Amino acid sequence: MAVERSVSAVAVSEVPTASARFMPAGDRIRGMPTADRETVTGLPPGIAAAREELTPMLSQYADLCAPHEDALVLFQVGDFYEAFCEAATAVSRVCEVTLTERSDSTGDYPMAGVPIDNAAPYLDSLLDAGYRVALADQVEDADQASGLVDRAVTEVITPGTVVEDDLLEAGTTNYVAAVAAGEEEADPDGSVGLAAVDVSTGECLVTAGDRDAIAEELDRVAPAELITGPAAPDFAPADAERGWTTHEYDADVFDRCAATERLSAYLSAPERRFDADAELRAAGAVLAYAEYTQGDDGPLSYVTRIRRYDPRDRLRLDAAAQRSLELFENRGLGASDTLFDALDETNCALGRRRLERWLRRPLVDVEAIRSRHDAVGELADRSLVREGVAEALSTAYDLERLVGRISRGRADARDLRSLHATLAVVPELKATLAGEEDTASEADDADRPRTDHLRDLRDRLDELVAVRELIDEAIAVTPPPEITEGGVIRDGFDDDLDALRATEREGREWVADLEATERERTGIDSLSVGHNQVHGYYIEVTDANADRVPDDYRRRQTLKNSERYVTPELKEREEEIVAAAERADAMEYERFVDVRERVAAETERIQGLAEALAELDALCSFAAVAVGGDYVRPEIVDDADAGVEIEGGRHPVVERGSGSFVPNDASLPRGSIAVITGPNMSGKSTYMRSVALAVVLAQTGSFVPAQAATLPVFDRLFTRVGASDDIAGGQSTFMREMSELTEILHDAGSDSLVLLDEVGRGTATTDGRAIARAAAEFIHDDLGATTLFATHYHELTDLAAERERVFNLHFTATREDGDVTFLHRIVPGASSSSYGVEVAELAGVPAPVVERSRSLVTEDDDPVGRDADPAGGIVADESGATGDDEAARGAADTAPDDATPTADTRDSDTRADDGTPGLAPDLAAELRDIDLAQTTPIEALNALHDLQSRIDDGE
């Protein structure tokens, strides 16, 4: 950790006066152990009980604990951070360190500590356990302190405001967010404000919207920590595992006046810059909290831009879509990677963070998308330029975090050197982008005019020559980790420092020569000159030569066979050397701080460079993936009626895990519904996701894994995929399914792409089938969203005959010698069965169970169905290698889109799986009349329950 300690020159942070900023912890804090919350944070009861008689040091500890009610205080004692009493017990347990005891005249106090030099893993454990940690550092040099060393809380480490590199994942963002409700008069539409800050980089985002929009946006921002103000709605994360900790923070900082005042330090006339009152309050509060955690030292100077945005300016991907498309998190779809992994060929942390940001927020502006494609195309074509850029970027450090540390006054000399090394690649990058390094073989390419996008990026590569030269002149090439112990500033940078160093050097040279001089003077050949920490310089003479010691030698130390002496002149020289060294160290520190401040003054420009490098790296990554993975540039059509046309599309993640991925076409006119059927495991989900991922990739600016693609711009992507339980979230599988469906039916429109995978699976077949059909009809008739609908309800394929824009697709498989082979190839028309039993057999379900299942299916099915076709509809492959009966089924499988249902499917339509008779017409009509768009999940459940009861009653 690059925290400066124990130095007299360190600006002494005031002990935060913000007493009891946090509301009482209450139950709103998630993730913090409940039992010890009250005793471990703030002032431990054991210390409070002895408050009156504590020694000065423990009294200081108590004073620092008291205002930090919600944080566990770690108190610097020498090289350790210590905690006492109940807090010590927690530290000992969580960090697995020994619980010891501190005894003094006032009593015995349990004590546990962690080494400051290696504090990161322990702090990490405490954060993981749900604690916020306040670091009470020594803020004056212990050697120079008269009496008790001054200490102050310099930082409160919380999950969302961590700044130490050791505690942060490289190339990621770490946000703390605040949500605030607006004043009713100012915000009559009741909007909620959301503001997020990445304290490590200074990025600050602000938006506002209704409750649902903000809930969705929070899932996208995915903060590590959320603070809430008075009357703000309670936002729980959609995914409990990846969720954030929520707590209520001091209501005062959400006040409009307080927020305006705070924001004035960051931008002018804040009250005019924010449309919604709620936005202003959220922004003020989140910055107040960020400042508090950084030791309440005033505004964060590296938050140079507060970016207001409207989530509608980006492709909206809610948490469910991000999850089911496995953008950042693998859910086990045939490979262990995510889309992010497949796309991440970035060369530095800046690019990685940018890629993640882009992927969370794909574009909707056609020109912006095409512009990124232009740049990717150019980088893909010009391999030497791309490789040169990649090589240069691979030596770039994380400027965004570096500049944060520099501005906070936490950067050490190595950080400045890292900044220098990064600045040093900028001229090289500019030259490479200009094509100057192209060889003759690429001369044509080099002559080609570059794309506007890359030209603009090159222009934004600010060389910051003055900063680079300053660091180079001032800072040693390989400086030590400590900035207070010398060796940091280069010779020649400062005359006064050089003079002090010369004095020190001359003194040391004089001492180095002393041995020879004194040997000559005394005639004692064994005389030696040495130095130790306790006694300093000495002249050592063995006892055998004691009688030859000159008069001016003063005895300093007696050893077994020798004596150690000093001379007045040696003492004088020693004092000179020590004084010069100490003054030089202090002066170096001052000069270093001065250089750091001069660099910090260029924060905004450095951040601008960081942005350009980050974008360049992300574009380079797209180009590298496009070349390596054989991706194609999608043609983006700016037309409200344009549909999806993909030739030979592939799933970017699954294809990496499988040796032979079968490409498939997709032709989806705008507003159409593709009903996709086929055996289990045949590739329905993979196909649907491939289409959605092509859209996400294209709108992010990437090329797509296909032979050719023509795509429109969608503004929202919905998924209802899989039927995973949300036990932690307190919802049943079916309830969750219905909630997601409800959202789609409410919000999807003609600019949406919708993926529905087995809707209705979570309940009884009859009900599920009815809901699936009603939903498909509603999407077609009322919403006009372009939809892919995978289902095992084969009756749904009937819709193709009834609705204009519904068509059927299906997957096929072959069986040879009892082995089923999935062809993973999509073909037009409807399949007729789901072959669950065959897949169960493939998966190794014991033979008796498979046989019994087969006979049960046969009993339920129409005699002409499975009895006549034991292969269960598995079709002939194109070589015709299967038996006659399979070939016969193949004909049914590849029936045209508008095929009328076969006798067997019609028959099975009237039966539920458990053999109960089908729905009476009036019940069916009632079910169909349910307006799902207007129905809450609980109403849907009640309606279904009512229908079931009536069926049971024989209605």
Ligand SMILES: Nc1ncnc2c1ncn2[C@@H]1O[C@H](COP(=O)(O)OP(=O)(O)OP(=O)(O)O)[C@@H](O)[C@H]1O
């Ligand atoms: N086009 C393809 N080429 C090669 N392998 C594929 C292809 N599509 C899918 N697969 C493989 O088949 C597996 C099953 O695919 P998927 O889950 O998409 O099937 P499904 O039809 O949706 O199954 P279910 O109906 O059981 O949900 C995938 O994990 C993948 O490994």
